[in-house]
Amino acid sequence: MPFNAFGAPDDFTAYAVCIYDDAVLAEWLDLPLGQCGGRRPCWSSPGKERGWRFSNYRAPAGGVRWLAMVAGREGKSFIRLAGRRRVSESAPPPFAGDVVIQLQSDSGFCAESRYSADEIDRNAGARFRAVER
Secondary structure (H helix, E strand, C coil), X not given: CCHHHHCXXXXXXXXXXXXXXXXXXXXXXXXXXXXXXXXXXXXXCCCCXXXXXEECCCCCCCCEEEEEEECCCCCCCEEEEEECCCCCCCCCCCCCCCEEEEEEECCCCEEEEEECHHHEEEEECCEEXXXXX
């Protein structure tokens, strides 16, 4: 995936994370452009057109805490994400089926990962962890 596929999230490319539980939209998390309210910008690029990092450790429940998008040759690029599920008075139910997580931009970029039950390490209440194997 080339670096320019990511757009410019620090300035004008908006991103959202969509999480589907058995093909039904379960969560939608928007990532803010530019500043997150602190002294540092949310988005940064490590340079040399390698990728983008998003960091917002003050993210509320239902928000993305950090994201790394790294450009590279076929099979060498990756996206990693950590967020917080919304928690109401009672803990949200665990995901019931296969889980699909998409990172979408308003410029048309879309990356997707699908997780079956054997790829899900943790799935209880507000905690979910899966690793592509």
